[in-house]
Amino acid sequence: MRSELEALADAGGAEWEAPVFEPAAPTSSAPPEGTAARGRAHRKVAVAGTVVVAVAAVLALLRQSPPPPDAPGLPAPVGIPYARVPDVAPPSTAPPPVAEVPSSAPVAPAQKEAPTVSAPKPPPRQPPPKQPRLTARPVFTPEFLARCAGLTLAAAAELGCPASQVRPERERCPEEAVDFMDRMRAxxxxxxxLTLDVMNQPGGSSQLGVYRTxxxxxxxxxxxxxxHRGWRFEGQIWTEGKKVVGRFTKxxxxxxxxDFWGDPLPPEVPVCIVLGHERDNGIEKDEGxxxxxxxxxxAVTARFIKGEWPQP
Structure with a gap:
């Protein structure tokens, strides 16, 4: 294609130089020389104004931009919510340790902690001398005496059992019992x-029974x-002594x-009754x-008393 075009260019002629279209005549619409100069001046002014406006806008944006986050002393922008930070302890307001504060004075070297030494314990207090314990006097209840009866001499002494001769306490018959016995004409x-044990060993004087305290x-x-016959009496029997001693009080x-005068009696009447004849003050034990x-x-002999209880 290029070689062909060059061949056409070499083939000159008048027809090649003639214009294909007639040039258009200049019209009167072309602006005069003065008008063109004024247009160029207006364009320069517009461009300069545009530059000034752009610079002013940039300066305004720079004034309105928020300060950097770590700039001290500047308030936070209004209307912008703070982001929630994790729950951490606030920074301590206490002054830094002495070692961290620069000082012109020489800092003494840190002392090593001395090993913990426990204070010597005071000597233990000596317990006060034991006071001799007062042994309570054993109460000779029927159960206690019955327990003592089946022990050996050594065991009975260790338990605090009484000696073989046991005597009831010395006392007088109560006045109330004396009054009721008078009402009964006793x-x-x-x-x-008196039958001794109607609950377990009823019977007469010809029959034998086994008893303990x-x-x-x-x-x-x-x-x-x-x-009248069959009225019940309640009392205590002691069998440790040489004779059996008994006191019935109800x-x-x-x-x-x-009573003798026809006055009604209560269901329980106090009385004073001892076992044995007056001269015996007790009942002899049978063989065995x-x-x-x-x-x-x-069934043994018993009697009413209205004074001091007799001692065997």
């Missing part, structure tokens, strides 16, 4: 037959003006019973008796 030292319920075996008349198993007649 005289002082008046004797009668303890409480018993007996029964009246006679007839009086105001006391009488249980049946319902509706009355052992400690804790004394043999006696099931």
């Amino acid at each position: 005289g002082h030292e008046e004797e009668f037959s 303890g409480k018993y319920v007996g029964a009246f075996n006679g007839e009086k003006l105001a006391i 009488m249980f008349p049946p319902a509706g019973a009355a 008796s052992k400690p804790g198993a004394v043999i006696l007649s099931r």
Whole structure:
């Protein structure tokens, strides 16, 4: 293609130089020379104004931009919510340690901690000398005496059992019991037959029973003006001594019973009754008796008293 065009260019002629179209005639619309100069001046002014406006805008943006976050002393922008930070402890306001504060004075070298040494313990207090313990006097209850009866001499002494001769406490018959015995027409030292144990060993004087120290319920075996056969008595028997000692202190008349004058009696009446004749002050043990198993007649002699309880 290039070689062909060059060949055409070499082939000159008038027809090649003639214009294809007639040039257009200049019109009167072309601006005059003065008008063109003024247009160029206006364009320069517009460009300069545009530059000034752009510079002013840049300066305004620079004034309105927020300060950097770590710039101290500048307030935070208004209307911009703070982002939630994790819950961490606030920075301590305490002054830094002495080692971290630069100082012109020489800093003493840190001292090593001395090993912890426990203070010497005071010597233990000597306990006060033990006071001799006062041993309470054993109470000779029926149960205690019954337990003592089955022990050996050494064991009985260690337990605090009484000696073989046991005597009830010395005391007088209560006034209330004396008044009731008077109402029953029971005289002082008046004797009668008493069954010792109607609950477990009922019977008469011809039969034998086995007894030990303890409480018993007996029964009246006679007839009086105001006391009748079968009335119950409650009391205590001691079997450790040479003789059996017994004291009965309660009488249980049946319902509706009355005294010698016809006055009703309460269901429990205080009395004072001892075992044995007046001259004996106790009951002799039958042959074959052992400690804790004394043999006696099931019905023995008893008597009312209104003064001091007799001692065997």
